[in-house]
Amino acid sequence: MKFIDEATIQVHAGKGGDGVASFRREKFIPKGGPDGGDGGSGGSIYAMADRNINTLIDYRFARVYRAKNGQNGRGSDCYGKGADDIVLRMPVGTVVKNIHTGKVVADLTRHQQKVLLAKGGAGGLGNLHFKSSTNRTPRQFTYGEAGQECELKLELKVLADVGLLGMPNAGKSTLIRAVSAARPKVADYPFTTLRPNLGVVRIDHNRSFVMADIPGLIEGAAEGAGLGHRFLRHLSRTLLLLHVVDMAPLDEAVDSVHEAHALIDELRKYDAALLAKPRWLILNKIDMLPENQRHSACKAFVQKLNWTGRYFMLSALTGEGCRQMTYALMDYLEQHQSSASD
Ligand SMILES: Nc1nc2c(ncn2[C@@H]2O[C@H](COP(=O)(O)OP(=O)(O)OP(=O)(O)O)[C@@H](O)[C@H]2O)c(=O)[nH]1
Ligand SMILES: [Mg+2]
Incomplete structure (x- = not known):
């Protein structure tokens, strides 16, 4: 439908x-x-x-x-x-x-x-x-x-605790599939996702949270490029955003640091309140990097971006690093959820 x-x-x-x-x-x-x-x-x-x-x-x-x-x-x-x-x-x-x-x-x-x-x-x-x-x-x-x-x-405005944000093909839908029962379509072309998808991430039998996957965002979204930025509305009620970055873009000419900056600019143009939300960086597709270069590549990326917040290296495809991220998210939400609902 x-x-x-x-x-x-x-x-x-x-x-x-x-x-x-x-x-x-x-x-x-x-x-x-x-x-x-x-x-x-x-x-x-x-x-x-x-x-x-x-x-x-x-x-x-x-x-x-x-x-x-x-x-x-x-x-x-x-x-x-x-x-x-x-x-x-x-x-x-x-x-x-x-x-x-x-x-x-x-x-x-x-x-x-x-x-x-x-x-x-x-x-x-x-x-x-x-x-x-x-x-x-x-x-x-x-x-x-x-x-x-x-x-x-x-x-x-969908109700989710955590929202995924990223350029098309960054691996947002693959990530929500890896950590929840949600089954959005995944494909190697941009704008595979055309509507928000929600997934329940279960940590154990009585601890869980809801994650939202939304369509990818590109530079110029505020002016209507790609699918525009109206889907950002669905992140407005989340407590935390995950900015998913492709660490191994197929097109070598793509500068992931530039893209990450561009995405943050789009957030700023959309709504200052969304920009001010806590945001973690998710460095995805590390399975594509040789094992001995993963740490140095991610560190270099974070430094180039001037990123001082939390970040996770993972592979949404193989599942490596995903568990650690979901546990950290659960802990974060448990600490901040009650104060947010007061
Ligand atoms: N090697 C590798 N490929 C991945 C990983 N995560 C996603 N991919 C691939 O990247 C492509 C895009 O993945 P999607 O999950 O559809 O990306 P998306 O961010 O949801 O893209 P849009 O819905 O278009 O915004 C697919 O071909 C995935 O199989 C990963 O961790 N490693
Ligand atoms: Mg998608």
């Missing part, structure tokens, strides 16, 4: 039914008194997170959602029926914003979390309510209220 991570919709809650002014009219009961019932409330519209849904594609096709109006009240003390609510199911990780104010209306982070998007109008009052000792034949009633309506932007 096509992966869609943004959509714009309109929601119109139902209007409340009107109250009614009516009087009891029956044979042998003169002056029956007021018996006009209230209108029913209009249907409301809710968003609900559902972990079985993983794209916003449904909202690309159906963009307008209207809940029904409440029924009007009737005589003989009959209240109008309230209209059913509409519940829009969305993937966990969807953020709903009001297009005009920019305000976040819902941030769906838990399965089955339900948030009101547009409230149905209250039903009007029938004349029954206006009866008093001084007014035994009230003719007043009120109309039902209008339902809320608004235009909303839906944005899916």
Whole structure:
């Protein structure tokens, strides 16, 4: 199924039914008194997170959602029926914003979390309510209220602890396959990955974290080169980024240090908050380097890049060094996760 991570919709809650002014009219009961019932409330519209849904594609096709109006009240003390609510199911990780104010209306982070998007109008009052000792034949009633309506932007930001970042072909998808059960396609051409993939990395039976693999990024992504940089949105909720670098590019003319700088520049252009996230360097494909040159090659790379943070040398293909990286990630997340969620 096509992966869609943004959509714009309109929601119109139902209007409340009107109250009614009516009087009891029956044979042998003169002056029956007021018996006009209230209108029913209009249907409301809710968003609900559902972990079985993983794209916003449904909202690309159906963009307008209207809940029904409440029924009007009737005589003989009959209240109008309230209209059913509409519940829009969305993937966990969807953020709903009001297009005009920019305000976040819902941030769906838990399965089955339900948030009101547009409230149905209250039903009007029938004349029954206006009866008093001084007014035994009230003719007043009120109309039902209008339902809320608004235009909303839906944005899916996948929920992952760790995000993979890198040029096409760096080996991101191979890495997520090596450490989790996720099976994204791997191939030796750029832009194999066209949508984010999530994988659960299990360290032992009760320790695990979620990793996100996103499409590759190239120089000029901010200006739309390659697939652009919109997929970076999916890294915005991660605690840590892994910058995957190809230590053995097929094309010898490729300067990996230059590419690494270019990628960091793209991050900067996209969002300062993403750039400020902790980032580790993953020097991949070391199986392609002779064993006795691996350390020196990686050290030289790190120095040329002026990298002072943590880095790992590994081969996503053979699995060498992957375990060490996942354990270090787990430790890091355990130390930082609780403080982040406070
Ligand atoms: N020798 C070797 N090849 C690798 C390694 N990791 C990945 N590759 C190869 O590199 C190529 C690209 O790998 P992918 O995992 O598809 O790269 P990607 O970063 O996901 O690429 P995009 O999805 O296009 O951004 C494939 O041919 C992989 O088999 C590695 O550690 N060693
Ligand atoms: Mg890939």
